[in-house]
Amino acid sequence: xxxxxxxxxxxxxxxxxxxxxxxxxxxxxxxxxxxxxxxxxxxxxxxxxxxxxxxxxxxxxxxxxxxxxxxxxxxxxxxxxxxxxxxxxxxxxxxxxxxxxxxxxxxxxxxxxxxxxxxxxxxxxxxxxxxxxxxxxxxxxxxxxxxxxxxxxxxxxxxxxxxxxxxxxxxxxxxxxxxxxxxxxxxxxxxxxxxxxxxxxxxxxxxxxxxxxxxxx
Ligand SMILES: N[C@@H](CCC(=O)N[C@@H](CS)C(=O)NCC(=O)O)C(=O)O
Numbered sequence: 001x002x003x004x005x006x007x008x009x010x011x012x013x014x015x016x017x018x019x020x021x022x023x024x025x026x027x028x029x030x031x032x033x034x035x036x037x038x039x040x041x042x043x044x045x046x047x048x049x050x051x052x053x054x055x056x057x058x059x060x061x062x063x064x065x066x067x068x069x070x071x072x073x074x075x076x077x078x079x080x081x082x083x084x085x086x087x088x089x090x091x092x093x094x095x096x097x098x099x100x101x102x103x104x105x106x107x108x109x110x111x112x113x114x115x116x117x118x119x120x121x122x123x124x125x126x127x128x129x130x131x132x133x134x135x136x137x138x139x140x141x142x143x144x145x146x147x148x149x150x151x152x153x154x155x156x157x158x159x160x161x162x163x164x165x166x167x168x169x170x171x172x173x174x175x176x177x178x179x180x181x182x183x184x185x186x187x188x189x190x191x192x193x194x195x196x197x198x199x200x201x202x203x204x205x206x207x208x209x210x211x212x213x214x215x216x217x
Contacts, residue, residue, distance in 0.1 A: 001060075001061050002029045002030055002031050003023070003028070003029070003030040003031070003058060003059070003060050003075075004030065004031045004032075004033060004058070004059040004060075005019060005020060005023060005030050005031070005032050005033070005056060005057075005058050005059075005071075006033045006035060006046075006049045006050070006055055006056060006057045006058075006059065007019075007020055007032065007033070007034055007035070007055050007056045008034070008035060008036070008037050008055040008056075009034065009036050009037055009204075009207055009209055009211070010034065010117060010200055010203045010204035010207060011116065011117050011118050011204040011205075011207050011209070011211075011214075012037065012114070012115055012116060012117070012211060012214050013037070013055060013056075013115065014110075014115035014168030014171070014172075015054070015055065015056055015068045015168075016055055016056045016068075017115075017164075017167050017168050017171075017200060018056070018068040018069075018071075018072060018164045018165055018167060018168070019056050019058060019068055019071040019072055019075065019164070020032070020056070020196075020200065021164050021167050021194070021196050021197065021200065022072055022075060022084065022161060022164040023075065024196035024199065024200075025159055025164070025194060025196045026075075026079070026082045026084065028075065028079060028082070034207075035055060036207075036209045037209075037211060038209075038211055039209075049064060049066075050064070050066040051066070052066055052067070054066065054067075056068055056071060057071075058071045058074060058075070060074070060078070067103075068103065068165070069099060069100065069103040069165065072084070072099070072161045072164060072165065073161075076161060083158060083160065084160060084161050085160060085161050085162075086148065086156040086157075086160055086162075088148075091147075091148040091156055094143075094144060094147070094148065094156075095144070095155070095156055095160055095161060095162040098140055098144060098155070098162050098165070098166075099161060099162050099165040101140070102165045102166055102169070103165065105133075106133045106136075106137065106169075108127065108129035108130045108132070108133050109130050109133035109134065109137075109169070109172065112124070112126065112127060112129075112130045113130065113172040113176045113178070113217075114172075114214050114217060115168050115171055115172060115214075116171075116175060116214050116215065116217070117171055117175075117200065117201055117204035117205075118204055118205055118215075119175040119176075119215075119217075120175070121174065121175055121177055122175070122176070122177065123176065123177040124176040124177070124217070126178065134173070134178055134180070137166070137169060138180060138181060138184050141155060141166070141183075141184060141187055142181075142183055142184075144156060144162070145183065145187065152190075153186065153187065153190035154187070154190060154191075155187070159194070163191065167191060167197070170187075170188045170191045170192060173188060174188055174192065
């Protein structure tokens, strides 16, 4: 039985993109179910697969996994032959720390620049709290790239779980035209050039649902 990944709207769900881009990039077969947000049956449909009432959720037969970071780890454990986390211990430790930092933090950035994969690029002024989040992310990306990024354009060279965890930030930086350093922009271009990224955007653009509170920012 293939894995089943239950996600929210591709247009708006940053959390859903993380496990989705990981599975798609590593060519792991999975079935996808989209539960659109803000519909009368949204909560009931999500609760049927995810006790925290949130997407994404991964179903592997009778096993249910929720919280994007737990799904990423579950997939890495299930497919040990795929280089999902960096192999070297020190690189892996940094990749895990950055992924956990992303999972738990950057609230100012998330609130001020909501994910919207259909948004035309348009500048939004930043608050000082958001600027601090952007500075920390740029420093973290630069540090990972400098120490472990020699083998490719991603944080640890080749695309890894850490990149999947930061993928939605790339959308935020891009569509809100956040001023970033050249090295950050180069990393963003590498992410946005991935076939899996392009497939997600294409699907997001084709979705019929519109949520005004995200579209009107
Ligand atoms: N920390 C969770 C957050 C998941 C989350 O907030 N998901 C949103 C969609 S992006 C959701 O399902 N919201 C349900 C709702 O608004 O009804 C994770 O990593 O999976």
